[in-house]
Amino acid sequence: MTSILAITFGSMCNFEPGDPRLHEGFALTVEIGNCFSPAERAAEFFPPLKLVLPQNKEKFVQLRRKMVSFYGAIVKEFRELLESGRADECFMKNIMQ
Numbered sequence: 332m333t334s335i336l337a338i339t340f341g342s343m344c345n346f347e348p349g350d351p352r353l354h355e356g357f358a359l360t361v362e363i364g365n366c367f368s369p370a371e372r373a374a375e376f377f378p379p380l381k382l383v384l385p386q387n388k389e390k391f392v393q394l395r396r397k398m399v400s401f402y403g404a405i406v407k408e409f410r411e412l413l414e415s416g417r418a419d420e421c422f423m424k425n426i427m428q
Contacts, residue, residue: 332360340409341419352401359401362394 333353336344346353371387374380412418413427 332356336405337421339422340405341421341424343409343412343419344405355401359394359397362397366391366394 333346370384374384409423413424418424
């Protein structure tokens with residue numbers, strides 16, 4: 332995960348071990364991965380399963396909020412670096428310019 336963030340945002344995402352943002356990002360990644368479980372995917376292909384399986388709409392809404400909070404903060408920080416001319420060459424710099 333840290334490699335992907337570093338490619339995307341540059342060196343600002345080189346987190347040190349123990350950084351709470353790193354742990355938050357890993358937890359978020361695990362939680363997102365769990366949304367793609369076989370049961371979740373099966374319900375998309377076999378709609379009657381939606382009647383049997385628990386509905387997770389609220390869980391997905393909460394997960395979206397967490398994603399916006401986590402990645403929104405990183406994008407905000409990156410935008411400030413970009414505007415001050417201190418952003419590394421990276422994927423987001425190419426997109427945001």
